[in-house]
Amino acid sequence: MSRLLRAVLLVLSAASVAVGLVAAHLLVGRSELSAGEVVEVLTGRSDHGAARVIVLRYRLPRVLLGLGAGALLAMSGVLVQAVVRNPLAEPATTGVGSGAALGVVAATMLGFHATYAAALVGALGAGLLLLLLGRRSPAVAGILLGAVLAAVTALLLVVDSSPTSSVMRWLVGSLNARTAGDWSALWPWLATLPVAAWLLAPWMNAWALGAAQAISLGVPVRTTRVVVLVVAVVAAAVAIAAAGAVAFVGLVAPHVARLLVGSDHRLLVPVSAALGAVLLAGSDLIAFSVGIDLPGARDVAGVPVGAVTALLGAPVLVHLVRKELR
Amino acid sequence: MKVPTEPVLRARALGVGYRDRQVIHALDLRIEPGSVTALVGPNGSGKSTLLHALARVLTPTDGVVELDGTPITSQRSVAVARRLALLPQSALAPPGATVTEVVDQGRYPRTGALGMLRRGPDDAVREALGLTGLEDLARTPVAQLSGGQRQRVWIAMALAQQTDLLLLDEPTTYLDVRHQLDLMELVVRLRDEQGKTIVMVLHDLNQAARHADRIVALRDGRILADGPPAEVLTPRVLHEVFDIDALVLTDPVTSRPMFVAR
């Protein structure tokens, strides 16, 4: 089977899994809603006010956020890994997540409550710092930046611990208690960034051969690095502002995609995004279902999806690195 | 003519290989005490692999290596290290370590776990530094040395081990002509004055012929020729082992054989 055909089939099957995930997310929750009621709400024929709020304001945005953030994280992973030529690089540990958390804490302490905006500003700010500081070694610089930002966040939390529970979801990654507003802030990015990433694919393919090869192929090497990194950082920032710094999606999805369709970025970008979307929304379904019955798990706290992806991702990581060594 | 003695080091039906590739096949070799043996052969012939198996750094897949008549792998590794020192081809210089610190590691097999409490480099280390001409560089970090100086540090470390047996893997690589000659003369001196046994992998056949008592020529993991230089360095062997047509002359200085490629 040709790689192209396989990639198309993969994207299609991921899409059908995504449809299944949407259905499951719409039906699972504390309030019992029948499939009929959900369909009525979706088709606009429902006059059941509470059902409309539950489906349109909470459940649907949550699953769409999961799919969208997962796709962006995975895509960002592909781009970061392409720039540093190391499949172990991970957008969630680039400091962007800590930046988002710091933004939320700082905003709350200053009396603002627009947490999504605060997270986005913090994430983009951290991304900008990363672009400035980590030009030579963005992956490692990101981890170090993340450590410092996390320490500063913790320092602020010691002074005022009130934002602790809300900031946790940016530190670990959680889709609990997200609403329609979060989705309306995410979708414009979702419509543009993947296109940009796909257009950069030929450059990334050349860069993968080494700087000298890329230059002799006529690729503007410096521009490539900067542009790819900018797209990667912005994608990570908007995804993390929406879902928090969910670990491993940006590592696992590109890895599986590489195993399935090879290293051509024109295929790798869409396939990784599709796998990442399904991975995050699927993990969120697990986190949510587990969290429903646990006593301590309220909507905000709950089981963070980041804990689920961490447990799923660790074995993949081991496999990935062992393969690298061979 | 030497009287045949008990070999210090002996390979019996030795087979060595890596996961999917057998490098040495059913090889027999006796190393007599007080001799200088050169292992030669084309790239990939297994000479370095053989040396590493003799030094128990590689474990054989078949057969056995015997040191003083007992299988080397059944002896304690530290006990072996008191009898036999290995100079590997590409050794790692720890960042920041000085020449003395590295050479002092050669004392490992002879100091206990609390060897750190010693006052400083002992006589063996100082002697090794002297023999390799490194006294003036003793306090220099190894990272600042040239390739040739670094090679001498590793040789000094092997000497500091004070073993009767020295296994050297391409010891003259990285050395300029002067130091190559110095090293070969040192090898001969160690044999003559201290009765040491030396086995070394050499690339330069003329060097092997000039300084070794015995040349063992390998190809594809098998010994094709084995004997004094005059017997091994012949047009026929050179053709069989290296695929070259060569003219063999007599070195006017040493009366040993030397070859010139046609």
Add this chain to the structure above:
Amino acid sequence: MYRSLVVAAGAAALLAAALLTSLAVGAATLSPPELLLALTDPQHPVHVSALHVRLPRALLGAVAGAGLAAAGVLLQDALGNPVAGPELLGVSSGAAVVAATATVLHLPVPLQVLPLLSLAGALAAGLVVVLAVGPGSGPGASTRVVLVGAAVTAACGGVVVAVIGLGTEGDVVLLMRYLLGSLSARGWNDLAVVALGVVPALLAALLLTRSVAALRLGDHVATGLGVSVARVRLMALLVASLAAATVAAICGPVAYVALLAPHVARAAAGTTSTPLVLLVAAPVGSTLLVVADLASRTAFYPVEVPVGIATTLVGVPLLALLTLRGRPA
């Protein structure tokens, strides 16, 4: 050699000074004679605070710091990797996951057994990273350690947050301890448990140094010297994990002391020889942790900052220097 001994003695003197300062400074700051009085006289107003709060806490910092430093020396030299440290190998956070789970969910685990359980977590996380990264050296290996370790640490952090979220509705004190590391609210019992793990680990480390030093020359040379390479490396990982896990079980994954202390020791003593570095790094690590703890409980007085924040803010710039700058070959 002599320089190392002098530096080690100097570090020990610094440590003594740091301990004294740490004992004297607090809610009530005491002069040395007052301090002596407070410690010995049961009637003294700050007797309880001095003897049962400040003293065990200061000593805990010293013991834990030495243990972490020894772990750092062993790991860095045994793996031939200057950024190998329990905080970057996931060892500390692996231990913290187990300790947090047992503490938060009130599992019936005696305090003395907790370090052993944590050791399992530490070894699991550490083995993942070490197996994944392999024994190679060079700048590539450093990058791999940092990347893989960060992923494992992130995973462990996720689990800690989830566990704490489930158990106690975001108890900030526990969160700070098991995510960042903190010495606050630790007493004589905690000190005894840490000492029980760290002291044997220090002795074992001392006995291992000669063999570990040989590993720095590469596996072939080390084998040639009679070192059982695989066994020594495994022992080093075990001993380092024991020290780091014991500390993490009681104080959480205090970061960067293990990483920092050996580098400070190498620079101060002017040697990279493993035994001498260990000798100097132990008091250096103790001093670092005691001073960092002192700073973190006085800087924002009366609010206490987890000591892990202070060590991170100091440690990261150094790590950046180590990994982002080219290192000498």
